[in-house]
Amino acid sequence: MKSQLINRAARSRVAQAGVTVIFAAALSACANYAGISSDRQMAQPQTYATEQSIPQDNGHWPAADWADQFGDAQLKALLAEALKGNPSVEQARARVAAAAAYSDTAKAATMPQLGATYSFTRQQFSSTALVPPPYAGSWQSENKGLLSASYDLDLWGKNREALKASLSQLQASQADAEVVGLTLTSSMARAYNQLARLYALRDIAQQEITQRERIDRITAGRIASGLDTHVERKTAQANLATSRATLAALDGSIVTTRYQLAALLGAGPDRGLAITRPALGVGDEVRLPENLPADLVSRRPDLVAAKWRVDALTHDVKEAKAEFYPDINLSAAIGLDAFGFGRFLTAASRTASAGPAIHLPIFDGGQLRAQLKGRYAEFDYAVATYNQTLVTALSEVATQLAQIRSTDQQLVDAEAAQDAARGADQLALTQYKAGLANQLTVLNADTTALAADQQVANLRMNRRDQQIALAVALGGGYADHADAANPATASAAAASAANTQPVVAAR
Structure with missing residues (x-):
């Protein structure tokens, strides 16, 4: 067990060193x-x-x-x-x-930015593309409501x-x-x-x-x-x-x-x-x-x-x-996304995202x-x-x-x-x-x-x-x-x- 922990710590240090080297190399190329x-x-x-x-x-x-x-x-x-x-x-x-x-x-x-959006889209999905049945080839109404926030560090x-x-x-x-x-x-x-x-x-x-x-x-x-x-x-x-x-x-x-x-x-x-x-x-x-x-x-x-x-x-x-x-920008969003109106306000329709965006x-x-x-x-x-x-x-x-x-x-x-x-x-x-x-x-x-x-x-x-x-x-x-x-x-x-x-x- 002890050897596993040591190996894991070593791998972590190697990974961190690798990230540092890559970041330094990227900065030097800027x-x-x-x-x-x-x-x-x-x-x-x-x-x-x-x-x-x-x-x-x-x-x-x-x-x-x-x-x-x-x-x-x-x-x-x-x-x-x-x-x-x-x-x-x-x-x-x-x-x-x-x-x-x-x-x-x-x-x-x-300052941090906070906003809210709502959209309604009526769309026919392709029968031969990425959308699987039963939605393939059908018309669907998508309701989406999001509360989003962002902050430039x-x-x-x-x-x-x-x-x-x-x-x-x-x-x-x-x-x-x-x-x-x-x-x-x-x-x-x-x-x-x-x-x-x-x-x-x-x-x-x-x-x-x-x-x-x-x-x-x-x-x-x-x-x-x-x-x-x-x-x-x-x-x-x-x-x-x-x-x-x-x-x-x-x-x-x-x-x-x-x-x-x-x-x-x-x-x-x-x-x-x-x-x-x-x-x-x-x-x-x-x-x-x-x-x-x-x-x-x-x-x-x-x-x-x-x-x-x-x-x-x-x-x-x-x-x-x-x-x-x-330039590093942090963003997050939470809201509801569903086909039709009946399931829009249900817990299953919840959607969330968060993550940084880096411009170099x-x-x-x-x-x-x-x-x-x-x-x-x-x-x-x-x-x-x-x-x-x-x-x-x-x-x-x-x-x-x-x-x-x-x-x-x-x-x-x-x-x-x-x-x-x-x-x-x-x-x-x-x-x-x-x-x-x-x-x-x-x-x-x-x-x-x-x-x-x-x-x-x-x-x-x-x-x-x-x-x-x-x-x-x-x-x-x-x-x-x-x-x-x-x-x-x-x-x-x-x-x-x-x-x-x-x-x-x-x-």
Whole structure:
């Protein structure tokens, strides 16, 4: 007996060893991804030289209500209205919903599946085939009802990686929606500032008309006194007509800008006609926050979206690698199967099955390798896109800051020039009225004063426009609150994805 047990154990070990050898041989014959890899990595913001162009200034990141700094209640209401009803915002929300549904689908693949089926078949069996008498050659009604279950063991994490990729794509879609909202609000604020610019220029044009009407009256008096001729009168009238044409052009631009604002609101053009004159203030002092380059990657929605897409491709690569390994699916079914209805619900009609299904890729003509190469190419593209987005973001912050500082310096000189030009204009007009200067002197002084007023108005509006652009460049109050918001962690995950071995990306 003892020798029989020993022999049986020996045979069992031999059988197990044989199975192991066969399995190992099968794995060695499988398709493999040797030689397919990537060394691309997400850039770190600290690697770029920004100390001089983006100085730390003890400032704060813009809040979500950054537009409130200008103190215009109408602007605040318009921004809220735009975010509520604009079609582009609805499109972004629909894309987020689609990404969420895809994530739910990917999650379902990691769970056990349970289903029930029922079928009724009326069939005539062949008299010369496999079915024996008495059913051979007869018509029979087959009733079959089954309760089935299946579960993919996912030994290599294919389904889990697909789920992680879909969740990262969902995060990217949500960040994209924030990009759409920020783009819309900034476009709205800048168009609104343009409306304010046009009104300021209209005020200057109206003042110019009043001034040139006064010159025309003075010229008429000087003609009566013999000091001027009708040439000067015609010149004064021509300048007055030019000023009135400028005013009409500005009125037309104000109307078209209102239509533009209505379009941004997602409403008809009549909605723009109800917008009153802007009452924008100067805004807050411009000071950059500390640690800006490093924190910017979690403050700009476009950077966050690009980062999540790299993370998604990280998991896509791992999913593609898992395709090279055997796939084992467990399935079981239990139910009733009988000819006719009378015996369908009896114990004798019971049927059951259970067992594993194993898929082992051995030779596929290079399909799996091509698929992995494609995933790596997409990964490389996503990393390059992130790096380019980071470079663009840093450049935008530096550019807007430089423009604001330049505009502040220009304003000092422009306001000094405006005061001097206004004084010269009034003095020339007084001397012209007293007969101490000719009309050409007055017109030259008036033209200089007009240009100075326009320059100051444009510089002030430009600065506000640059403040809006800087707020947007700093993320417009957005912050990535996801677990992988740490840029160093995300970069490490992207770096690990470039390796050939499947490594779960850090979160």
